[in-house]
Amino acid sequence: MSKSPRLALATALLVALAGLSQANAADIIPVITDPAGVGYYDTTPAAPVGGNPGTTRGEQRRIVANYAASLWGSVLQSNVPVYVQARFLNLAPGVLGSAGAKYINNNFANAPFADTWYHTALADSIAGTDLVPGDFDIVSQFSTNFTFYYGLDGNTPAGQVNFLDVVMHEYAHGLGFSNFENEAAGTFFNDIPDIYSVYTYDNTAAKYWTAMTVAERIASGINYGNVVFTGPRATAQAALILDDRRDFRVFSPMAVAGNYAYGTASFGPALTTTNFNGTVVLGTDGVGTAGDGCEAITSDVMGKIALIDRGTCAFTVKVKNAQDAGAIGVIIADNAPGNPPPGLGGVDPTITIPSIRVTQAAGTSFKANLPLTVGFVIDPTKLQGADDLGRPRLFMPNPVQSGSSGSHYDSNAAPNLLMEPAINSSLRSYYNIDITPALMADVGWKLNTGNARIGSPRVADCDTGIKAVNEGGLFAGGTVQANNDMCLLSAQTRTGYYSCMQAGRDRMLAVGLITSTQASKMMTCARRIADNTLFPLTSN
């Protein structure tokens, strides 16, 4: 997509945002219900890490939970506090945790859609009152049996999971980013549709989920690549955030010409439009299952892309055999049904040719029409992870992946998004939550349109001049406010508070989130707070 339509969309979005109310940022409050010495109160000593100043494991967990709450609180507006039950528990092996809205409401005051479920925190914000008083709005629990990274800088070590990204993702589910539909059964909870499904649209059926029969929703729930979120704000932001679409295309023969879903490899060079195009032929080894490529390739693949079946041996073995036979690339055809095709795992630094994985169905079609002419094409008029109208795709794999289907953006989006069904290491949710706030606005949240204002219980809020929420999912002001909240609560002295704010400023400058002028103004506010607040704050 050219820049001018994107600028036009951005302008339109700014106009739309300007029309939103100027209510307060939301107070999102983690309520820790762990007993003493456990979970969020774990007293195991821990070294401060990645901007998290906590000195016990429990304190670091509390800081991350509160940091995430401050971040989301700076993005959203509500006059009703959002209470999040926060626990760490000894969960089953492999289970990291869970989260979601504790209640859902319909037909409340000011509800935009009648007979439609809303997450209770969202419903509260629209109604302006607590619709289920005295209880939590969101419940969350995480496992004590897992090694999380508690830093706030996104520098997650290999083998660990960034707790802040996980919490930001899970809070989003609880705040509004989820449906209450069973994709396998096609049924809504208590037969009442939800606000998320109001915007869920199937391009094949040309119907919204709320207008479908149960049978149609079952079919739509596995219609990978063809179900989108139609909210206008999410669509506008997608145009600013998503990369130009990159398609794997069969050019000829005409019988199979078109674009195909693909998975990428964890080894070999990255795919480009120049390193993966040409003629596709079968790669056979003549031993055992001839098409599996597990032995030396004997068919003529020199200068061509080899089509090889999945199975029997490692992906790296197949690709290396094709490389040794002179192939310039490899397509692995899956040996089991399913869509989208997963990636190709493995490690082999000697592999120098690119490879992809296609579905079993695509592989069967390809083999019946060889030779093919294929290549990767960049379409600057379309977006990676959106339909042809620019609406972000929702993840609808076949078969249904309970819990992942429906309530996430499609995993083929580029760049990676916070609300994809996997927590990717490239996420940086401490300052970038991409299209997610826009979707929240579509389902009914009001976004904070003002600047970050920081203060303390003794110092009136100071305008930092940094917008709380920026275009493209950046929220520099949110990061400033979250840093201020964290530094206020963790600092033992005013010098400690100021140093903590300086460290946050440096992290923001390092990633280009704020300018030096903005940094200066932020620190002027921080100086005012430091000079007029007694620390530690809890003793005031």
Place this chain on the structure above:
Amino acid sequence: MSSTTRNHCLAAGLAIATLAVGSAQAGTPMNVLERKAAADAMARQYQAQQAAQGDATTPSANASEVPDDLHNYLHARVDANGKVRILETDGKTAPPKQEANHE
């Protein structure tokens, strides 16, 4: 804790929470100490409810508690490259076993 003491704690907690909520509903965001007080009060209220009678909240006719099987559960898997993959499911059901990604 005696029931009298518990009731006093609960009343005090609710009073603090109400004050904090009142502040927010009046249009003033809470400061960090007010949020902390509100969180502590809600935690005490929860503990008191748990000790007394369990979850006592009864939602209105137009509200419903979300069943646990509609909550998003996170699962961790280590792939063939030693990378941790996070998968989500509805409820506690483990994600379907997948074939090894390396073959």
